[in-house]
Amino acid sequence: MPSLTQTQAxxxxxxFIAEAxxxxxxxxxxxxxRAQSTSKLPEGVxxxxxxxSKPETLVDALRGQDALVVTLSGFTPQETVDTIVNAAGDGxxxxxxxxxxxxxxxxx
Numbered sequence: 478m479p480s481l482t483q484t485q486a487x488x489x490x491x492x493f494i495a496e497a498x499x500x501x502x503x504x505x506x507x508x509x510x511r512a513q514s515t516s517k518l519p520e521g522v523x524x525x526x527x528x529x530s531k532p533e534t535l536v537d538a539l540r541g542q543d544a545l546v547v548t549l550s551g552f553t554p555q556e557t558v559d560t561i562v563n564a565a566g567d568g569x570x571x572x573x574x575x576x577x578x579x580x581x582x583x584x585x
Contacts, residue, residue, distance in 0.1 A: 480505040481544040482525070484561060487516030491548035495519045498546075509538045509561075529557055535564035 481498070485491040486508035498506050499521045507523040510516065518524060525538040539545060545565045549558060 478503070478505050479543040480507065480541070481546055482507045482509055482539055482542045483522075483546040483548060484509055485516075485548050485550070486510075486522050487514070487518045488548060488550065492519060494546060494548055495522050504544075507538075507542065509535065529560055532560050532564055535561060539564055 481504050483491060483495055483498075483506060486495040486506070487510070495506055495508065496519045498504055499519060505523065506521070507525055508518050509527045510518070510524050512526045512528060514526075527534040527538050529535070545561075547558070547561065549561075
């Protein structure tokens, strides 16, 4: 079964996306979550704790995943978004494009 990792799977919109993915049953869903987070995740979501100030924790959490679903708030600092995108490219910046929350594509 393909695996994907999702950011903010316990957030306002992220929760609904995680629940829909689980309901389809076509993916293993893993959330990356700050170590100090107390967010409740939907039942069935695996969790990997990360420290956004330590990119290697993100690289480790994303290793072996087939996809990354970014459901961050529009208020998330760009630096945090860039750290996640770079980690998805195994830290080398290979991920050059990402969908914005409105569904448009933003080039790098």
